[in-house]
Amino acid sequence: MSWRVANTCAERKFGSATRKQIIMFLADKASDDGSGIWCSKGTIQRHTELGETTVKRTVREFLKEGILIETGARTCKNGFTVVYRIDLAKVEALEPTLEPEIETGSTVVPVQSGPGTGATVAGVPGPPRPPNHPKTIHKPPTRKREAAGDAKAEKILAAYPPDRLRSKAACLAHIEGAMKEGIAPKDLWQAVQAYATDSAGFTRSKVCFSDNWFQSRRWLAYVEKQAVDREKTAALQADHHARLACWISDRSPMCKHITGTQVTALLASKMVSEAQIQAAGLRT
Numbered sequence: 001m002s003w004r005v006a007n008t009c010a011e012r013k014f015g016s017a018t019r020k021q022i023i024m025f026l027a028d029k030a031s032d033d034g035s036g037i038w039c040s041k042g043t044i045q046r047h048t049e050l051g052e053t054t055v056k057r058t059v060r061e062f063l064k065e066g067i068l069i070e071t072g073a074r075t076c077k078n079g080f081t082v083v084y085r086i087d088l089a090k091v092e093a094l095e096p097t098l099e100p101e102i103e104t105g106s107t108v109v110p111v112q113s114g115p116g117t118g119a120t121v122a123g124v125p126g127p128p129r130p131p132n133h134p135k136t137i138h139k140p141p142t143r144k145r146e147a148a149g150d151a152k153a154e155k156i157l158a159a160y161p162p163d164r165l166r167s168k169a170a171c172l173a174h175i176e177g178a179m180k181e182g183i184a185p186k187d188l189w190q191a192v193q194a195y196a197t198d199s200a201g202f203t204r205s206k207v208c209f210s211d212n213w214f215q216s217r218r219w220l221a222y223v224e225k226q227a228v229d230r231e232k233t234a235a236l237q238a239d240h241h242a243r244l245a246c247w248i249s250d251r252s253p254m255c256k257h258i259t260g261t262q263v264t265a266l267l268a269s270k271m272v273s274e275a276q277i278q279a280a281g282l283r284t
Contacts, residue, residue, distance in 0.1 A: 005030045005086060012094040016182030021048050022058050023067070027086060034086035038074045053224040066090050150176075152185040159192040160210045161199060167211035174214035183223060191222035245271040248280045255280045 009027040014020045025048055029037045045055045062068035067090050073080040153175040157168065165171075179185055195218070199207045208218065244262060247254045249272065263282055266272050277283050 004032050005034050005088065008088055008091055009086070011097055012091055013097055014094065018050060018054060018181060019058055019061070021050065022055065023062070023086070023091075026068070026084065030086055034088045035071060035083075037084040037086065038081050040076070040081050051220055051224045053227055054220075057227060152179070152189075156185065156189045156192055157210065159189055159196060160213070161196050161207055164207045164209050166209045170211045171214050174211075178214075178217075178219070187223050187226055188219060190226060191219040194222045195219070241266055241269060241271060248272050248276050248282070251280050255282060258282060 006024065006027045009020075009023050014023055022044060025044055026037050026039070027034075029039055041052065041055050041059060044050075044059075045052045048055070059068065063070065066087055069085045069087055070082055071085045072083045074083055075081075150172070153172045156175050157165070157171050160171075175188065178188055195213070208216075213219070241262075244258055245266060246252075247258065248266070263277060267274065267277065274283075
């Protein structure tokens with residue numbers, strides 16, 4: 001365990017509560033130089049209580065971003081476990097969580113001309129209130145952003161089976177909390193719709209009340225399944241495009257079945273060139 005690595009990670013922003021939770025768990029296993037982290041994704045999942053798909057996706061993101069580096073493998077009871085190292089230079093380059101310090105300098109004239117009244121209990125004044133720093137920036141409420149978030153939460157809640165709605169305020173709070181964790185509103189809305197479809201044939205007593213459903217995070221399984229389905233779809237699409245690219249490079253008679261939309265997608269992916277498209281007779 002390294003306090004240096006843990007403190008470095010704690011003082012940086014990683015983009016979401018899920019990413020921060022996983023990197024802090026890994027930092028707890030690291031040496032002072034960030035190396036020597038060997039724990040399986042199953043171990044991470046059990047200790048953080050996150051979904052297995054979420055853990056795998058986040059570790060892949062860290063590897064792609066260079067925050068995590070694979071340095072080897074270590075044998076374990078299930079075969080082997082990958083050994084990671086946290087790149088401290090990458091972490092230190094992230095946005096810090098601390099607010100910038102404001103230099104106060106010397107104050108000739110006090111900011112507050114007289115002592116504050118503080119709280120009064122039984123006629124005895126409390127301690128004086130310290131004045132705000134003159135450079136304190138009071139952020140105005142972002143009502144437009146809040147209204148947009150409220151509208152998305154309302155839309156998500158509206159997809160829930162109407163006969164099992166309960167405690168609207170609590171439901172909206174749980175939905176907004178999930179969105180703050182980084183869950184896309186569209187994914188959450190689709191999760192609620194999927195549950196409504198799955199429970200359409202249930203009797204009223206078999207469908208969970210909405211406040212319990214959101215509080216117990218039952219939407220998480222649907223969101224993770226959506227992520228897995230998207231990965232499978234992307235893999236199938238990549239395989240299909242590779243097959244089409246082979247037809248074009250070989251000038252196969254099967255090229256006549258390739259549509260204009262597929263040609264555009266293949267050119268955008270740079271799997272084929274414009275010259276190959278013309279040679280295959282798909283464009284003149």
